[in-house]
Amino acid sequence: METLVQTEVNTRQRGVLSKVYDFFSSVKLAVVVFFLLAAGSISGTLIEQGLSPQEYIANHGEKWYYWINLLSLNNVYHSWWFSVLLALLALNLAVCLSKRLPTIWKAYYVVDTDFTHNLVQNFKNNTVIQYPSGMEEARGKVVDILKGKKYKIWTENNPNDITIFAAKGRIGRLGSTIGHISIFIILIGAVLSSAIGFRGFYPFYEGESVFIPEGNFYVMVEKFWIDYYENGGVKDYFSKMSVIDNGKKVFTKTIQVNDPLQYKGVWFYQSSYGQAWDRLDKAFIRITDKKSGRVVADETLDFRKEKLIAGTDLRLNATNFLSDFAYDSESKQIYAKSGEQNNPAAELEIYEGGELIAKPWIFYNYPNMFPIEKSKYNFILSGYIAPQYSGLQIAKDPGVNLVWVGSFTLMGGLFISFFIFHRRIWIKILPSERSSLVYIGGLTNKDTIGFEKEMKSIIGSF
Amino acid sequence: MFNSFFFFDIIFWIYLAAACCYIFYMGIKKEGLGHLAFALTFIGWLLNTVVLVVRWYETGRAPYANLYETMVLLSWMIVAGYIAIELKYKKLRVLGAIIVSIAFLAIGAAAMLPYRYQAIEPLIPALQSNWLVLHVVTTFIGYAGFAIAFGLGIMYLFKERAERSGRKSFFDRFPSSEILDDMNYKFIAIGFPFVTLGIILGAIWANYAWGGYWSWDPKETWSLIVWFIYAGYFHGRLVRGWKGRKTAYFSIIGFTAVIFLYWGVSFVLPGLHAYA
Numbered sequence: 001m002e003t004l005v006q007t008e009v010n011t012r013q014r015g016v017l018s019k020v021y022d023f024f025s026s027v028k029l030a031v032v033v034f035f036l037l038a039a040g041s042i043s044g045t046l047i048e049q050g051l052s053p054q055e056y057i058a059n060h061g062e063k064w065y066y067w068i069n070l071l072s073l074n075n076v077y078h079s080w081w082f083s084v085l086l087a088l089l090a091l092n093l094a095v096c097l098s099k100r101l102p103t104i105w106k107a108y109y110v111v112d113t114d115f116t117h118n119l120v121q122n123f124k125n126n127t128v129i130q131y132p133s134g135m136e137e138a139r140g141k142v143v144d145i146l147k148g149k150k151y152k153i154w155t156e157n158n159p160n161d162i163t164i165f166a167a168k169g170r171i172g173r174l175g176s177t178i179g180h181i182s183i184f185i186i187l188i189g190a191v192l193s194s195a196i197g198f199r200g201f202y203p204f205y206e207g208e209s210v211f212i213p214e215g216n217f218y219v220m221v222e223k224f225w226i227d228y229y230e231n232g233g234v235k236d237y238f239s240k241m242s243v244i245d246n247g248k249k250v251f252t253k254t255i256q257v258n259d260p261l262q263y264k265g266v267w268f269y270q271s272s273y274g275q276a277w278d279r280l281d282k283a284f285i286r287i288t289d290k291k292s293g294r295v296v297a298d299e300t301l302d303f304r305k306e307k308l309i310a311g312t313d314l315r316l317n318a319t320n321f322l323s324d325f326a327y328d329s330e331s332k333q334i335y336a337k338s339g340e341q342n343n344p345a346a347e348l349e350i351y352e353g354g355e356l357i358a359k360p361w362i363f364y365n366y367p368n369m370f371p372i373e374k375s376k377y378n379f380i381l382s383g384y385i386a387p388q389y390s391g392l393q394i395a396k397d398p399g400v401n402l403v404w405v406g407s408f409t410l411m412g413g414l415f416i417s418f419f420i421f422h423r424r425i426w427i428k429i430l431p432s433e434r435s436s437l438v439y440i441g442g443l444t445n446k447d448t449i450g451f452e453k454e455m456k457s458i459i460g461s462f
Numbered sequence: 463m464f465n466s467f468f469f470f471d472i473i474f475w476i477y478l479a480a481a482c483c484y485i486f487y488m489g490i491k492k493e494g495l496g497h498l499a500f501a502l503t504f505i506g507w508l509l510n511t512v513v514l515v516v517r518w519y520e521t522g523r524a525p526y527a528n529l530y531e532t533m534v535l536l537s538w539m540i541v542a543g544y545i546a547i548e549l550k551y552k553k554l555r556v557l558g559a560i561i562v563s564i565a566f567l568a569i570g571a572a573a574m575l576p577y578r579y580q581a582i583e584p585l586i587p588a589l590q591s592n593w594l595v596l597h598v599v600t601t602f603i604g605y606a607g608f609a610i611a612f613g614l615g616i617m618y619l620f621k622e623r624a625e626r627s628g629r630k631s632f633f634d635r636f637p638s639s640e641i642l643d644d645m646n647y648k649f650i651a652i653g654f655p656f657v658t659l660g661i662i663l664g665a666i667w668a669n670y671a672w673g674g675y676w677s678w679d680p681k682e683t684w685s686l687i688v689w690f691i692y693a694g695y696f697h698g699r700l701v702r703g704w705k706g707r708k709t710a711y712f713s714i715i716g717f718t719a720v721i722f723l724y725w726g727v728s729f730v731l732p733g734l735h736a737y738a
Contacts, residue, residue: 034690034694042683042687045727199673258588258593258671267673269672393672394673404666411659418651418652449644
């Protein structure tokens, strides 16, 4: 009794399992996932990605932003649902492969020499030839013809007849399997890329060495320069870089767009250039007398270097700079809103009579917005020179190698799948009065028209 | 005077004349007209080659850097593919009525581009690479395969309808629907591996130039969508046994997506691939 119940549970469990299995191996699931992936991808090209909430609200309105935010439409390709879809695709792929593999392997591997002439006549391409000599001669002829067509041949002499099985291009069967496994490999590589790969953008200033924790060494841009076309367009830009490992300069290379540097698996790509947004070479400060409005001095300050102003008891120091000044009222932090020179501002330490009397931010676009109460002078940021940085993309991505392996085998799989056809021919030779009957029939997995031509030519060669 | 634009104008008219000859040939069945059509196509193709070579000389680089230049390349490849068909299957000459027309339309579209898209611009730094040639050429072999398959798909639909009605029609001289269906498959089977290779080479190049093989830029994303569509075509055909009308529609939808990938994305959606 107990065993009976047990079996029942087992079948029911198997019922659920096989339903799950059927679900994940169904072509319907593949079609739905493909459709959703395509729709999601398209939405990501139509809605701009990675903007700030304010920008979405300005472009689409509050109501739409609610949906954009809810469905992560501002970051489609990294959203949870896109990852789920990709995972479903991978699962579907794996289950389908496991389901189809035995059939494919059988078609690839099995040499079929156990059949009757009735079976031969069931093929779409089949014919019977009356060959005017004995069975052995007929077999010799068949083998010659098929060898000429580059077939691999198996023959078997039976008591009453001769069986011949011929096949070529059977590797073509494996193309689709190789292709699908390749896609799996590429997906794994992509997962590795996003899990352990690292990629970031860094501005480098000439002469500054920067520690690269991912490789435990230092790099330095010794020099950065731009070449121009005659019409003024940018032709190319270069960074002369050196790698410093263990305190020693290991090597130097000039990189440019399309010609990166690689050291210890870390790659450095020349990707852009621009003006610094958080530092200065020089700040030009105009000091005027509050009462008379007379210019007291035009001073050039080096960044973060105190300077005595001749003829006054002033000492000035430009301690900070932002190219696009912004203030976050929540965190009470000052930050650069962008890398553009939209709202340049410098922080100025003002010492009068040896005492720090104020440390205001002064704005290039809004001179004298906040006069210093304790001082008899006004301080104006009349100009500045910000250093140029060389923008480098730094990446270390072990996943990329798997992606290339997968890409390579994918191409191989596609090639053999599309251009190598598995053609099989079954032949039975039966005795007839002073001659023999050759039953010949064939199958191809692709390129039916080409195979029909080949069959005609084989039959015509008798 | 004999610059690339001069030869370009000539191939515009020659391809137009060739396409017209093929279309008349379909109707009036004079072999002489067919020979003329083929001769015009061949001369047009030679001059198309001249445009590419002269442009290469004028720009001092591989002429595949913008929409106009790639259109000239695309028409060159479509016509090359058609000439191969005609040399291989002499009886299928009427296919020129559609395929040479598509090549002509490609040239016509390039001719209608505003001048700033046609002008010779120096290469921006990102494009200064040998990968440019590999990536563009493989991709455009793929596009040309899809374009020819698209033409064959349209012919299939007309021919299949005429066959079903059983009456004499304008399309009697088309090859049988079975042959059209088979050729449709063959050209997609050429296009697909090449577009795949083009995407892979683009990824390798992007990784080498920018440090990332995939950035979900609109061009990349749409190339993936196109890839999905044709992958769907093969699954329908090889796994589910679809033939005929279904796959013909598929090849038309697929090529529509290619046109959007090629032109639509360049004009409508901004991205890394802004040049073409």
